[in-house]
Amino acid sequence: MSTFSRKTPDQQRSWSRAAARYDEVFLDPYGPKVRNPQWEALDAVADAGSKTVADLGCGTGPLINTLLGRFGRVVALDFAPGMLAKARERVAPEDRPRVTFLQRSMEDIDDLAGTLDVAIANNSLVMPDVRRIHRVLTSIRAALRPGGVFLGIAPSMDAIQYHTMLLYEQALDQGLEPADAERFAALHGEHRYYDFAFGRFRFQGLRQKFWQPFEFEHRFKKAGFRSVALDRVLYPWDENFAGALELAGEAPSWDWSFRAEV
Ligand SMILES: C[S@@+](CC[C@H](N)C(=O)[O-])C[C@H]1O[C@@H](n2cnc3c(N)ncnc32)[C@H](O)[C@@H]1O
DSSP states (O other): OOHHHHTOHHHHHHHHHHGGGHHHHSOOTTSTTSBOTHHHHHHTOTTGGGOEEEEETOTTOTTHHHHHHHOSEEEEEESOHHHHHHHHHHSOGGGGGGEEEEESOTTOOGGGTTOEEEEEEESOOOOSSHHHHHHHHHHHHHHEEEEEEEEEEEOBHHHHHHHHHHHHHHHHHTTOOHHHHHHHHHHHTTGGGEETTTTEEEETTEEEEOBOTHHHHHHHHHTTOSEEEEEEEEEOSOTTSTTHHHHTTSOOEEEEEEEEEO
């Protein structure tokens, strides 16, 4: 364990605790009504059966069997033991020899240098300290073989602002004065949990970074990636969103989906 990860046992514990109620609390990018460009990106990996993929911050393992169905070997890494225990349970005994479970922090992957064909980080590049994000991105880049790709999903800060705009206008359209409409949007958009200036979210002991689109180019380039392309995971307006019923006709909300090359 590095000095860095020793400094954040609270986050490890908070994530472990979140494992029990994960599906209730987090948006699911794998649902049938979600448009998730990562499926196509995975389809595009040639000869996956002979390749190694790492699911970094694998959580409860919602992706693990999909990956086992395509790739020859899967590395499933998470620093939260509660998450990893759930991920382990999902794997059939006959597939276990093809999975390596690693309970550690994502920046501690020096031993994987040059071994991965594909790395995935879905909603796990969320360390609120951006120095750690940089260390993680640098480690992931080093872990990828030449020609390797890094796919991921990152929570979107601008989508929260988009939702805020819609809630604010909804309130104005209902005849509220601007000050009251602002209060309505802040309350229903749960602004008390967010730091909009620095892109952070704090909820029940969990601290997460949320991303603005311009950050990807900046941070991935700094970590040595050759390119990064953005797309959106699109979520239907459902019970996960305040005011969903009234928002049904609006363009959907999103998280950022990225594909980076070494
Ligand atoms: C929001 S969950 C996403 C889980 C999974 N990728 C999914 O799509 O459902 C974030 C996961 O990242 C893990 N995580 C966060 N920071 C990490 C770090 N520095 N090292 C390893 N795992 C980390 C958490 O324990 C948690 O399981």
